[in-house]
Amino acid sequence: MKRIGLLGCGAMGTQIALAIDSGKVPATLTHVFDDSKEKSKLLVEKLTHKPEIVENSHLLSSNPIDIVVEAASQDAVRDAGLSVLQNKKDLMIMSVGALLDESIYDILSDACKDFKKTIYLPSGAIAGLDGIKSVKGELESISITTTKHPRSLKGAKFFENSEINLDEINSSTVIFEGIAKEAVSLFPANINVAALLSLTGIGSEKTHVKIVADPNTDKNTHHIEAEGKFGKMTYTIENYPDENNPKTSRLAILSAIETLKKYCSNDIQIGT
Amino acid sequence: MKRIGLLGCGAMGTQIALAIDSGKVPATLTHVFDDSKEKSKLLVEKLTHKPEIVENSHLLSSNPIDIVVEAASQDAVRDAGLSVLQNKKDLMIMSVGALLDESIYDILSDACKDFKKTIYLPSGAIAGLDGIKSVKGELESISITTTKHPRSLKGAKFFENSEINLDEINSSTVIFEGIAKEAVSLFPANINVAALLSLTGIGSEKTHVKIVADPNTDKNTHHIEAEGKFGKMTYTIENYPDENNPKTSRLAILSAIETLKKYCSNDIQIGT
Structure with missing residues (x-):
């Protein structure tokens, strides 16, 4: 044992x-x-x-x-x-x-x-890393779009220098688009997912991240697209928060x- | 070593x-x-x-x-x-x-x-098994839809008792819908993918399989959906065949x- x-x-x-x-x-x-x-x-x-x-x-x-x-x-x-x-x-x-x-x-x-x-x-909180590490050597592009309720984004460093007011968002809105390296410093709550994808694939400078605030969702959704000579992988992972620990996906x-x-x-x- | x-x-x-x-x-x-x-x-x-x-x-x-x-x-x-x-x-x-x-x-x-x-x-030839084995204990449904060129389905046992003529298919057509247990005996070329998904998740009697012939594709595409208390996972894996071994996905x-x-x-x- x-x-x-x-x-x-x-x-x-x-x-x-x-x-x-x-x-x-x-x-x-x-x-x-x-x-x-x-x-x-x-x-x-x-x-x-x-x-x-x-x-x-x-x-x-x-x-x-x-x-x-x-x-x-x-x-x-x-x-x-x-x-x-x-x-x-x-x-x-x-x-x-x-x-x-x-x-x-x-x-x-x-x-x-x-x-x-x-x-x-x-x-x-994501999946499909088995596929991504297998094709790592011939990945041409990889991106992740994370969609969360605006309240889940509150307090992120990003908003210190932004005019976006999360309380005023009333429809699905793109908050950030950039490379994972930037995203992890501006959105610490998103860090594990962006870090994992970067480490599995082609690094935090070539991994594209989009963050969307959606006041009509009760889930955290990660949409991943990876392309290369092998073909293409598209994953959508819709996560409910854990009952005992709502900050974390089950x-x-x-x-x-x-x-x-x-x-x-x-x-x-x-x-x- | x-x-x-x-x-x-x-x-x-x-x-x-x-x-x-x-x-x-x-x-x-x-x-x-x-x-x-x-x-x-x-x-x-x-x-x-x-x-x-x-x-x-x-x-x-x-x-x-x-x-x-x-x-x-x-x-x-x-x-x-x-x-x-x-x-x-x-x-x-x-x-x-x-x-x-x-x-x-x-x-x-x-x-x-x-x-x-x-x-x-x-x-x-699939991906996302990391996610599926993690949620195995609370999976409520799981399905895979495989889309291939009709020529890739030729010779399957299924056609011995079917009136479908693969040569006459000129648009995307559902050939089979059923459980993985049936699919693996009728479509041996699809066996590894259906077997893997069944073994990872909730078995070959509860894993649903759909097989589609599409004369306009040059890839093998596997679309997987899994749902449960955790949320939902949706994967689409589009595979090119390997250059040296066209029967196998890269x-x-x-x-x-x-x-x-x-x-x-x-x-x-x-x-x-």
Whole structure:
């Protein structure tokens, strides 16, 4: 049975811990850490099989576990990612935006090779990354259009220098069009999806992003188009928010749990 | 460096072998087998790093390799699949139709657990299986519509009992609508795609299949719709045939190579 250490005991970390505790992921959650001791304790209280709360993030991977699951923040990836691999543990990363920094990406990718360990990035709130990584070498264009209710875009840095008033939008309106590199700094709530697509395909300077505010939708919708010598892929992923954690798509949680389940099982594994 | 044994030296096996030989897949192809010795020899001639030709399929996995790649036939999966796992080797299967036989599926799935080995099924000529396996537990409906040129449907068993004459079709025409279980026996050329989708989601009795003949297309197009509590996923994958092997979509070859590359690398792995 695989042993898991969890870095981050917030909403996403809690859902992952519950999936392990219920047996949905065939593994044991042995150690947890969160900057907030309070959050760690609240999580442990919810679990039948109690993990140990460690004193800092580096102590997770110095224990005899197989994989550290990061569900904390980009800072946590920067701070603890390398030491996980150096301690010869695998790593699953939820805060994938951290990897858009090329120096972080290169350090972690090199460490995987040096220490013969693997970093896993779930498909998050999108899908079809199996297809996109397969055709990566001959992709000519790739774009993503994200449509959300205006309230889901509130507080984004983009609006500091924009005359758009989200409260006044009464029909579907294009808010932003540009490259992923720009989009991730202006719309942090969209960062994981744009980062994942950029990392899978041809990078954040060649991945086109459009953001649409639609006051008549109750879902987050991602529309992806990818073209090249192989043909064309078009995906539309319409996500309902998770009941317990409305800021996150249900699919993002399900794909994290599925990735961990696959890691922990010897079985028939479907998909590239 | 991982060591690979190849079962099947036809068009698909050759493309996989060339990808290993060129270094695209960081591994060594050490042993090959095909029922036709002629085909094995033809393949070995094309390679810079010559693998050994073994005398039967079981000898592949008795050698010190890490994984056997099956690119032969459903019969090969039935005949040699179990012994690969018993010999403590992983297995990648291209002829996924074999797994629609539940007894075969169960035997191989149990053997994975018993011998702590994994069977890999690439996403083939479709994509988005990352999303579908994540939402598997709450899928309410799933369907695939495959559109091909009438000539690509010729010879299918379906036409033995049908009055449709493929040569007379001059506009887009629905040829078949039914469950995947029926479709795979009537349209063997479509078997891998329907089998993959059934295995990933909710099985061949609940997966709906529509087959359309369109004399005005030069591509094979798969349109997939999946719905449930999570929301909805809609994929359209338009595939050009491979230049060297017009019976196969280029994507099917690329996804096989990508799956093997992932297996052979310690790196950042993207996608559920």
